[in-house]
Amino acid sequence: MTDAHSLDTAAAGPSQPASAVFFLSDSTGVTAETLGNSLLTQFPDHRFQRHTVPFIASVEEAENVVQDINTVALTDKRPIIFSTVVNPAIRALLSRSNGHFIDLLGSHTAQLEDALQTTASPEPGRAHGLGDAIRYQSRIAAVEYAIEHDDGQSIRALDRAELILIAPSRCGKTPTMMYLALQHGVLAANFPLIDEDFTSQTLPEPLRPFVSKCFGLTFLPARLSQIRQERRPGSNYASLSQCSWELRNAQDLYAMHGIPYVNSASMSVEEISATILQRMNLSS
Amino acid sequence: MTDAHSLDTAAAGPSQPASAVFFLSDSTGVTAETLGNSLLTQFPDHRFQRHTVPFIASVEEAENVVQDINTVALTDKRPIIFSTVVNPAIRALLSRSNGHFIDLLGSHTAQLEDALQTTASPEPGRAHGLGDAIRYQSRIAAVEYAIEHDDGQSIRALDRAELILIAPSRCGKTPTMMYLALQHGVLAANFPLIDEDFTSQTLPEPLRPFVSKCFGLTFLPARLSQIRQERRPGSNYASLSQCSWELRNAQDLYAMHGIPYVNSASMSVEEISATILQRMNLSS
Incomplete structure (x- = not known):
């Protein structure tokens, strides 16, 4: 074989x-x-x-x-x-x-x-080939857009985004954005929330015109701490107290600005993505 | 609704x-x-x-x-x-x-x-949930690896790659790598081939120890030129002669080093990915 x-x-x-x-x-x-x-x-x-x-x-x-x-x-x-x-x-x-x-x-x-009330005209390769060229090109363009707009790297053409994922670091923004781009052709950006956003309880400045496109992620503090420990062992960034503080404030921030959110800790990217498509009324 | x-x-x-x-x-x-x-x-x-x-x-x-x-x-x-x-x-x-x-x-x-010869024990959410945690984590890790190793950006931990996609610029390396990471958990990097690789007919230096992991993409010159024109209109980079020259030399390079390759011009990422999994004998 x-x-x-x-x-x-x-x-x-x-x-x-x-x-x-x-x-x-x-x-x-x-x-x-x-x-x-x-x-x-x-x-x-x-x-x-x-x-x-x-x-x-x-x-x-x-x-x-x-x-x-x-x-x-x-x-x-x-x-x-x-x-x-x-x-x-x-x-x-x-x-x-x-x-x-x-x-x-x-x-x-x-x-x-x-x-x-008709006869099928089967032909191999239609389901995952290049059959629907426009839809296919939109998926590829969305992957490029996602890579350019990962982790707040670029604010160029943010007005074109259909979705802006926001969350503290390491809550699963990147794989979710990538899945939505690749499978559903959603033009998605993602932006990390940082200490100054939490203390001011305001959105990062470039996102403020686009609050209606924002979707937030939260997570379990202990799990987040564990994941961050792998990246930066012993740091304040990875401490349970810092993670708890960030997640609590992120949730307050979402609530204050009317931003829908979901706790992604026990969800797969497929589940998070299906939830976002449904809640944000995005077609795929 | x-x-x-x-x-x-x-x-x-x-x-x-x-x-x-x-x-x-x-x-x-x-x-x-x-x-x-x-x-x-x-x-x-x-x-x-x-x-x-x-x-x-x-x-x-x-x-x-x-x-x-x-x-x-x-x-x-x-x-x-x-x-x-x-x-x-x-x-x-x-x-x-x-x-x-x-x-x-x-x-x-x-x-x-x-x-x-047994009874099913159905339960919703097993297929695309977190059921198989190890497999799921490997997919998420592969997405992170792919983002770090897109377009030759990093040569860190290249020895961990299961696949290194190589091709001239704009032949479809990035979405293919991302699909293989997200859907199949394949640790994949991608590397652009540039003029000096073509004139010397050698692989980029960091890839030389890993020639057995390399897979090449080619494309149609006219289509490639068209795609590059959108990015850099009127440039030599986008000219038909440059595209033809790069693709011809890329193909020679693959052949000389025994690197399997496929013409991705009329294939979807799903088709390119299925071909690569099969040809490189990668399990998903």
């Missing part, structure tokens, strides 16, 4: 052998991995050995994949196969391997044809 | 009214959007008005969503609903709206239960 990238996840399961899982696609495999992994999380006691095989474009390549699957099936449990393959000939071939073939597109396509 | 973020996609369809599409989730909605949008790309002649409603956590919230859906259904075609809701009571309630309810988890969960 030289053409697959694989990953062994040591989940909860103790001594049980890992089940082999194949994500098969005639495109990137992003959709197969996303839904497949969502489904696998419903079996937290199982361990899975994952293999992604993207860009299966020919019958010959498909036959090689079937051979790989059948080899695994010989010595191991029957592998699980998540497929988003669109090409009917390739899909039919893959479905005849010795694995459990789960077609993530097929059945739903029929449901959609029924709902839309 | 104040609590949904929505998006009108003007696809190919000319005068046909857009069909309303709801992505419903008791978590982020990422999985519902990913598979739902993949399915919708199979109907390129249709226009869709998308609404994502994440974090549907109570029967009351579900009832509000059903009301929104039914309101749309009154004046418009029956909306299409993509659901990854895990909670059985909420899912049952949502499925009784006047939309076409497509349950993206249910049927496949049964297939998986069959394959794994």
Whole structure:
């Protein structure tokens, strides 16, 4: 399986052998991995050995994949196969391997044809390719904007921002901004809040015209202190008292200026981002 | 529908009214959007008005969503609903709206239960939450590493990189690196190739110990020139002759040092990333 990238996840399961899982696609495999992994999380006691095989474009390549699957099936449990393959000939071939073939597109396509009263015209690569060029370019432009506007580095073209994330240092502004840019094409900047903002209870001067674009993050003081300790061990910056003071004042500042905020301590970037899109009414 | 973020996609369809599409989730909605949008790309002649409603956590919230859906259904075609809701009571309630309810988890969960000979223990938020803390932390660390190592800015800890993207300026290194970091936790750096690298046909000095981690990008000269013109109109940097010369020499350099590469001109970051993961045998 030289053409697959694989990953062994040591989940909860103790001594049980890992089940082999194949994500098969005639495109990137992003959709197969996303839904497949969502489904696998419903079996937290199982361990899975994952293999992604993207860009299966020919019958010959498909036959090689079937051979790989059948080899695994010989010595191991029957592998699980998540497929988003669109090409009917390739899909039919893959479905005849010795694995459990789960077609993530097929059945739903029929449901959609029924709902839309029309026939699907499937073609691989539309979902994560360059199909919608305008939307794609906006995502790339948003990544560039995000890099320029990380951590208050630039105030150029702040009026173009759709979102300005604010928070004390190390609360998760940067990865959240980057996710919103890359996945949703949101033009986002982020700005650190510092001692003088807290004592004056005012927003950093460049942000004041844009208060309606601001969204705040808070965090747990003890966790923040721990994270800062890794960067600057023993510093006042990393002390629990400083972290508590900053977070308390940040929250007061958000409240005083009517800025929506969320405590990001127990949230993933996906969860923080979904919350921000919803609360700020930003389309993706 | 104040609590949904929505998006009108003007696809190919000319005068046909857009069909309303709801992505419903008791978590982020990422999985519902990913598979739902993949399915919708199979109907390129249709226009869709998308609404994502994440974090549907109570029967009351579900009832509000059903009301929104039914309101749309009154004046418009029956909306299409993509659901990854895990909670059985909420899912049952949502499925009784006047939309076409497509349950993206249910049927496949049964297939998986069959394959794994066990019962699913569903719980919302596992797929895009903080469930796998180690994997999550590695993604966040990779974003930080990527920002530090964008565009050759730092050569600190280059030995820790799993991937070093190289290319002439403006070939797509930065968004690709960022995607690999954020989605796959790949520790990636990127380095611009400049005139002296091309004339000497050697790698930038700091990269020489790490040639096996290098992956190159090429591009179409005319497109590259166009992109550079936007940044520096009329410059030699943006001229077609300079772009052609750089790309030709970059390709020679990759070939001479045995560095795998891909022409990124007609590929999305998802496609470039999937190609790199596969070719460099990087696990995600």
